[in-house]
Amino acid sequence: MYEFILLFCSLIAGFLGSILGLGGGLIIVPTLTLLFHVNIRYAIAASLISIVGTSSGAAASYLKDHFANLRIAVLLELGTVTGAVSGFLIAKKIQASFLFLLFGVFLFFSAVMMLRSRDEHTSTKNHPWSEKLNLAGSFPDGKGGVLPYNVDNVPFGLTAMYAAGVISALLGIGSGIFKVLTMDRAMKLPMKASSATSNFMIGVTATASAGAFLLRGDIRPEIAAPVSVGIILGSWMGAHSMIKIPTQILRKIFVIVLSIASFQMILKGLS
Amino acid sequence: MNTQDLPEDLFIKDPLKDPLLNLELRISKLLHWGVSCAEALMLLGWITFFDFSENPLLKFQDYKEESLQKSLQSALQDHHWGLLLAYAGLVLLISLPILRVLMTGIFFAKQRNQILALASFFVFVILLFSFTLGI
Numbered sequence: 473m474y475e476f477i478l479l480f481c482s483l484i485a486g487f488l489g490s491i492l493g494l495g496g497g498l499i500i501v502p503t504l505t506l507l508f509h510v511n512i513r514y515a516i517a518a519s520l521i522s523i524v525g526t527s528s529g530a531a532a533s534y535l536k537d538h539f540a541n542l543r544i545a546v547l548l549e550l551g552t553v554t555g556a557v558s559g560f561l562i563a564k565k566i567q568a569s570f571l572f573l574l575f576g577v578f579l580f581f582s583a584v585m586m587l588r589s590r591d592e593h594t595s596t597k598n599h600p601w602s603e604k605l606n607l608a609g610s611f612p613d614g615k616g617g618v619l620p621y622n623v624d625n626v627p628f629g630l631t632a633m634y635a636a637g638v639i640s641a642l643l644g645i646g647s648g649i650f651k652v653l654t655m656d657r658a659m660k661l662p663m664k665a666s667s668a669t670s671n672f673m674i675g676v677t678a679t680a681s682a683g684a685f686l687l688r689g690d691i692r693p694e695i696a697a698p699v700s701v702g703i704i705l706g707s708w709m710g711a712h713s714m715i716k717i718p719t720q721i722l723r724k725i726f727v728i729v730l731s732i733a734s735f736q737m738i739l740k741g742l743s
Numbered sequence: 744m745n746t747q748d749l750p751e752d753l754f755i756k757d758p759l760k761d762p763l764l765n766l767e768l769r770i771s772k773l774l775h776w777g778v779s780c781a782e783a784l785m786l787l788g789w790i791t792f793f794d795f796s797e798n799p800l801l802k803f804q805d806y807k808e809e810s811l812q813k814s815l816q817s818a819l820q821d822h823h824w825g826l827l828l829a830y831a832g833l834v835l836l837i838s839l840p841i842l843r844v845l846m847t848g849i850f851f852a853k854q855r856n857q858i859l860a861l862a863s864f865f866v867f868v869i870l871l872f873s874f875t876l877g878i
Contacts, residue, residue: 474798475789511806521833525778528839532774535767542767546847546859549866557873568806605858675840676866680873683837687877689809693829694799697789700836704782 478508479698486526486706491713492726496522496703497645498582501575502733506740510695512568512575516644517690520682522703523646527675529704533711539668541609544623544661548669549676551630552651555637556680563642563681572741575643579734583727585649594621595660601626611665624660632658633673641681646674766850770843777839784832791825810878841870 485499497519504515534540563571598608602623610620632654636647651670655661661669685691811830818826848863 474800475793478800508800510800510803513806514803521836524836524840525782528774528836528843529778531843532771532778535771535774538764538767540767542763542847543859546844546851546863546866549844550862553866553869553873557869557876560873560876605856676844676870679837679840680870683870683874684877686833686837687811687874689811689814691833692803693785693788693826693833694792695803696833697785697829701782701786701789704778 474508475694475698478504478695479702481507482522482699482702483706483709486522486703486708487710487713488706488722488726489526489703490707490710492586492723494582494586494648494726496526496707497643498579498730500699500703501644502579502737504695504699505572506733506736512571513563513690514692514695516563516571516642517682517685518692518696518699519644520640520678520685521691521696522700523640523644523678524675524682525700525704526707527646527671527673527678529707530711531672531675534668534671537612537668539611539664540672541607541661541665541669542672543605543607543609544655544659545669545673547605547607547626548629548633548651548655549673551633552637552640552647552673552677553680555634555639556641556677557637557684558634559638559641560681560684562638566642569741569743571642572737574741576734576736576738576741578639578643578645579730579737582649583730583734585653586723586727586730592662593657593660594662595624596622597624598622599624599626609665611662611668619662621662621665622660625658629654629659637677637680640674640677646670646678648674762850762854766846770846773842773846774839777835777842781832781836781839784835785829786832788825788827788829788832791828792823793825841867844870 481503482500485496485503489496489499500522501515501519504510504518505512531540602608607623608621610618613619633651636650639650640647648670651673652666655666655669656663682691815830844863844867848860848867851860851863
């Protein structure tokens with residue numbers, strides 16, 4: 473019975489994550505720890521597996537629709553993957569209470585970021601590394617044309633991706649908010665290209681620590697299977713949802729829910 | 744902006760003419776089918792070991808280190824096929840991004856884009872190395 477409830481919660485997490493542009497990890501780790509009282513280390517490991525699944529599934533359609541920039545993804549994965557390996561090594565050394573605290577803080581940060589404006593920040597100049605590696609790209613505008621874009625601040629992007637990788641392995645999340653923020657604000661990629669490329673990279677980032685967690689025995693099929701299947705089904709339903717959902721209202725409600733969960737995670741960390 | 748205003752090679756719709764587009768479509772298919780198979784294996788395994796009588800999540804309230812090797816050995820001994828199926832799904836799912844990175848590396852190497860090929864192979868090696876950290 474509990475596993476069915478877990479499957480249902482994961483389905484909701486995947487659905488909400490998909491329509492709100494959040495990763496399922498941000499929802500499923502607090503759900504597992506606060507509602508089901510699962511140890512945070514198992515919760516983080518299960519969440520990473522669901523991230524690999526959702527990212528790979530989403531990446532398939534983003535690639536097909538030509539939104540993701542493969543060249544940028546390959547370059548930035550250098551940062552995220554090395555960061556994830558560092559994160560796994562750090563996670564082994566720190567206490568579970570600290571993980572709760574860190575997750576709580578990150579959850580609050582994500583809630584605040586959900587309220588930010590989503591203006592485009594495109595650049596007129598191309599960074600020399602972008603010139604050399606031919607990173608600039610284009611994506612369909614939906615009207616039969618294409619929107620070309622340049623890429624700026626590549627070294628900063630690479631460094632920020634290292635931090636995103638560390639956080640991903642530590643907290644079992646995709647760090648999509650960090651990745652999109654870096655690509656959108658610093659590297660000046662259009663929002664659609666940032667989101668798609670970030671989603672594409674998340675699977676590789678999560679794999680860098682998920683593989684180690686699997687061999688160490690932290691990924692338990694009893695938790696990971698319903699979570700992963702539920703989140704993937706939920707995100708698929710979210711992506712194909714024909715119902716007109718008032719996302720602005722939902723976003724505001726979700727900011728409150730995330731803030732409460734953040735407060736509870738911090739409280740649990742302090743106790 | 745209209746496609747006519749852009750250089751011809753910026754956005755070629757035919758995958759046969761654009762090798763990068765061709766690779767993107769192949770990766771897209773690999774990911775799509777790979778995720779579907781992995782999730783099907785996990786779902787099948789999960790249904791097989793489903794237990795109505797108790798709360799299976801109770802035993803995960805406290806963290807206990809038990810390696811994958813040990814879990815697999817006990818699952819084999821107990822003929823716990825559902826668990827083994829779910830593990831097969833997990834392994835397949837994790838191997839997808841690694842395969843994707845390898846395919847990208849080979850593509851960039853063929854295109855003589857040495858920097859991106861090196862970056863892909865470096866990521867590939869790190870991913871393989873990361874597995875050893877869990878042993």
